[in-house]
Amino acid sequence: MESASAFAERRKRSNEIVLRHAELPIKRFFALDRDVYEDGALTKKTKELLGLVASAVLRCNDCIGYHVSEATAAGATEKEIAETLAIALVVGGSITIPHLRHAFEFLESIETGE
Amino acid sequence: MESASAFAERRKRSNEIVLRHAELPIKRFFALDRDVYEDGALTKKTKELLGLVASAVLRCNDCIGYHVSEATAAGATEKEIAETLAIALVVGGSITIPHLRHAFEFLESIETGE
Amino acid sequence: MESASAFAERRKRSNEIVLRHAELPIKRFFALDRDVYEDGALTKKTKELLGLVASAVLRCNDCIGYHVSEATAAGATEKEIAETLAIALVVGGSITIPHLRHAFEFLESIETGE
Amino acid sequence: MESASAFAERRKRSNEIVLRHAELPIKRFFALDRDVYEDGALTKKTKELLGLVASAVLRCNDCIGYHVSEATAAGATEKEIAETLAIALVVGGSITIPHLRHAFEFLESIETGE
Amino acid sequence: MESASAFAERRKRSNEIVLRHAELPIKRFFALDRDVYEDGALTKKTKELLGLVASAVLRCNDCIGYHVSEATAAGATEKEIAETLAIALVVGGSITIPHLRHAFEFLESIETGE
Amino acid sequence: MESASAFAERRKRSNEIVLRHAELPIKRFFALDRDVYEDGALTKKTKELLGLVASAVLRCNDCIGYHVSEATAAGATEKEIAETLAIALVVGGSITIPHLRHAFEFLESIETGE
Numbered sequence: 001m002e003s004a005s006a007f008a009e010r011r012k013r014s015n016e017i018v019l020r021h022a023e024l025p026i027k028r029f030f031a032l033d034r035d036v037y038e039d040g041a042l043t044k045k046t047k048e049l050l051g052l053v054a055s056a057v058l059r060c061n062d063c064i065g066y067h068v069s070e071a072t073a074a075g076a077t078e079k080e081i082a083e084t085l086a087i088a089l090v091v092g093g094s095i096t097i098p099h100l101r102h103a104f105e106f107l108e109s110i111e112t113g114e
Numbered sequence: 115m116e117s118a119s120a121f122a123e124r125r126k127r128s129n130e131i132v133l134r135h136a137e138l139p140i141k142r143f144f145a146l147d148r149d150v151y152e153d154g155a156l157t158k159k160t161k162e163l164l165g166l167v168a169s170a171v172l173r174c175n176d177c178i179g180y181h182v183s184e185a186t187a188a189g190a191t192e193k194e195i196a197e198t199l200a201i202a203l204v205v206g207g208s209i210t211i212p213h214l215r216h217a218f219e220f221l222e223s224i225e226t227g228e
Numbered sequence: 229m230e231s232a233s234a235f236a237e238r239r240k241r242s243n244e245i246v247l248r249h250a251e252l253p254i255k256r257f258f259a260l261d262r263d264v265y266e267d268g269a270l271t272k273k274t275k276e277l278l279g280l281v282a283s284a285v286l287r288c289n290d291c292i293g294y295h296v297s298e299a300t301a302a303g304a305t306e307k308e309i310a311e312t313l314a315i316a317l318v319v320g321g322s323i324t325i326p327h328l329r330h331a332f333e334f335l336e337s338i339e340t341g342e
Numbered sequence: 343m344e345s346a347s348a349f350a351e352r353r354k355r356s357n358e359i360v361l362r363h364a365e366l367p368i369k370r371f372f373a374l375d376r377d378v379y380e381d382g383a384l385t386k387k388t389k390e391l392l393g394l395v396a397s398a399v400l401r402c403n404d405c406i407g408y409h410v411s412e413a414t415a416a417g418a419t420e421k422e423i424a425e426t427l428a429i430a431l432v433v434g435g436s437i438t439i440p441h442l443r444h445a446f447e448f449l450e451s452i453e454t455g456e
Numbered sequence: 457m458e459s460a461s462a463f464a465e466r467r468k469r470s471n472e473i474v475l476r477h478a479e480l481p482i483k484r485f486f487a488l489d490r491d492v493y494e495d496g497a498l499t500k501k502t503k504e505l506l507g508l509v510a511s512a513v514l515r516c517n518d519c520i521g522y523h524v525s526e527a528t529a530a531g532a533t534e535k536e537i538a539e540t541l542a543i544a545l546v547v548g549g550s551i552t553i554p555h556l557r558h559a560f561e562f563l564e565s566i567e568t569g570e
Numbered sequence: 571m572e573s574a575s576a577f578a579e580r581r582k583r584s585n586e587i588v589l590r591h592a593e594l595p596i597k598r599f600f601a602l603d604r605d606v607y608e609d610g611a612l613t614k615k616t617k618e619l620l621g622l623v624a625s626a627v628l629r630c631n632d633c634i635g636y637h638v639s640e641a642t643a644a645g646a647t648e649k650e651i652a653e654t655l656a657i658a659l660v661v662g663g664s665i666t667i668p669h670l671r672h673a674f675e676f677l678e679s680i681e682t683g684e
Contacts, residue, residue: 014671021648021674025378025656032374033664036204036367041193046160050198053164054171054205055665057323059516060629062668063205078477079155084164086481090150091168091177093321094489095285095511098518101470104477128329135306135332139314139492146488147322150481169323171665173402174287176326192363200367207627207663208375209397212404215356218363242443249420249446253428253606260602261436264546264595269535274502278540281506282513282547283437288401290440291547307497312506318492319510319519378660383649388616392654395620396627396661399551405661421611426620432606433624433633435549437513515630534591542595550603551625554632557584560591 001102004109007065037070045074049084052103056088059095061102068106081107115216118223121179151184159188163198166217170202173209175216182220195221229330232337235293265298273302277312280331284316287323289330296334309335343444346451349407379412387416391426394445398430401437403444410448423449457558460565463521493526501530505540508559512544515551517558524562537563571672574679577635607640615644619654622673626658629665631672638676651677 002010019027037047048071055063071081085100116124133141151161162185169177185195199214230238247255265275276299283291299309313328344352361369379389390413397405413423427442458466475483493503504527511519527537541556572580589597607617618641625633641651655670 014668014675017674017678018667018670021652021677023649023652023656025374026652026659026670028370028374029656029659029664032367032370033204033667036200040197041191042163042197046163047197047201049156049160050164050167050201051205054167054202057168057172057321058205058665060665060668063665077155079479082477082479082482083154083156083161086150086479086485087161087164088168089321089482089485090147091165091172091321091323093285093317093319093324094485095319095514095516095519096321097474097489098470098516100474100482104473105470107477108473128326128333131332131336132325132328135310135335137307137310137314139488140310140317140328142484142488143314143317143322146481146484147325171663172323174323174326177323193365196363196365196368200365200371203368203371203663205663205665207659207661207666208371209400209402209405209627209661210663211360211375212356212402214360214368218359219356221363222359242440242447245446245450246439246442249424249449251421251424251428253602254424254431254442256598256602257428257431257436260595260598261439261546264542268539269533270505270539274505275539275543277498277502278506278509278543279547281510282544285510285514286437286547288437288440291437305497311496311498311503314492315503315506316510318489319507319514375660378656382653383647384619384653388619389653389657391612391616392620392623392657393661396623396658399549399624400627400661419611425610425612425617428606429617429620430624431549432603433549433551433621433628435513435545435547435552437547438549535593538591538593538596542593542599545596545599550599551628551630551633553588553603554584554630556588556596560587561584563591564587 001105001109004065004069004106008069011062011066043074045071045076048074049076049080052081053084053088056085056096056099056103057092059092059099061099064099064103065106068103069110072107072110078107115219115223118179118183118220122183125176125180157188159185159190162188163190163194166195167198167202170199170210170213170217171206173206173213175213178213178217179220182217183224186221186224192221229333229337232293232297232334236297239290239294273299273304276302277304277308280309281312281316284313284324284327284331285320287320287327289327292327292331293334296331297338300335300338306335343447343451346407346411346448350411353404353408387413387418390416391418391422394423395426395430398427398438398441398445399434401434401441403441406441406445407448410445411452414449414452420449457561457565460521460525460562464525467518467522499530501527501532504530505532505536508537509540509544512541512552512555512559513548515548515555517555520555520559521562524559525566528563528566534563571675571679574635574639574676578639581632581636615641615646618644619646619650622651623654623658626655626666626669626673627662629662629669631669634669634673635676638673639680642677642680648677
């Protein structure tokens, strides 16, 4: 698996390519996508876990890696992430298992600092 | 829209039909589906919001109604539910809008006790 | 729930509307959609169960009703249908539960001849 | 089927409920969702057909009804809509057939003014 | 493409990572996911084909590889697998074609023992 | 990222593997999948953009690469492709962002002739 830091690097480079070609609607969407996870009635940590479970049931590895990083940075523990992924598994079924594998491998990559 | 109480009644009746025909694997799944939302590292309230965002991005109105009920019963405020649904909208796109309509109409039905 | 016979009637009427407007590609697709379930290396019965599990994980009630009818007509037992739906539930997760409800209610409607 | 005019009425009422509860992110999304279909390098008519094919493969009847209305109002002919739906069928498979039924019934409802 | 044996190795290693972090609900799901394919009213072979068609329409290559392996081990012929995939293609549309490519390449990898 | 020309090569080789194993229904589907994008009431260019938006909301990178190539060959400008992808983003949500990245990187690969 690509390490957490290599993923962050690739994601940044790719977003630059998108924004080089994108016009206003895509830029407005990107701003909204950043603002919606900010502290409000729910904390940023909870919102990142909401983003994680949504990403897992929709089966998007890049999105999972991003929200595992953000949730961890906002203080989510390994146990909270595991409980979030258990809900994703029950809601989304065995088809989400390859994405649970990705999530836990990604989490290990963050923990080992690779 | 079917009221929150009529929905609860229909859901109960339908589940009885499933369990009348189902054998062990389906019964084990139903038990797991109940247990995964219990208090743990995350509270039941947070887990119900996780179930809600997953249901909204997967666009399942029955699941949305159920998790709005459970989240509300576990103490989630209207504002917390609205922030959860805003994340569902950004992650899942305009295709989730009919389901946001359902969620807010369902929430109003709970609040008015109908 | 709409009865099995009312569903069959509505489905027939709706398909006539589609075919009134459709040109060649849609007509060719409809022919292919009929032929792919015919007896081959696998029997029609097994193929209808394949159609049923695919419809259940993709969460399409109209498709579920159709394949429950066809599978039953091709000799599938209630137990075989229940095992097919158990696989759909494990693969597709709790989000498929409303569709299992529909499948079993539809099956009861066929059995009672309503 | 609900007529085109009854659908438009229900959709308007439901959106009012959403906007009564929604805060800034949802309102910003709704504005973006309106602006992205405006004339640009592609005409509004073509953009509505893009919205229609996306709605059909994602299997959202409310979204299909809306884009059939908008595409028709922007000058799309029945034949252009039928070709758009043929692509949806080939890309999205037989699982989209119930939604093609809805699209053509909705189109007839517009044409007869009901 | 990763060979069938390399895939089996990677899958085993990844599942160990999941189970190292997972608590009871995920372990119970994994047990259920194993038991649901056992012989019953339907044979294990038929159940693996049901798992295959579900995996193909949900477009999960890892799941496809797993069920092609299991179906083949349970006695499914190449022709039975091809008929299963034809149903997946008709139900799921052209969007499944990249996954049919994966399935047939994986099958060739099993047949050549690589 | 795999270059546009390497992708075209791999796609061709993989399709040969499919057609070596496939029987009549799959071959008929492939023919239909080719014919549905031909000039009609809508031009081939518009139809390729319809295929692109459908591929983007269904999140299939191989399909996106193919339709970006075909749309470009049929005369679609970078701006038309960007507007098509903006609609995909609004309809399909942030979960499509990794696929927008792929689409724009693929477009750059075509433009630089790599």
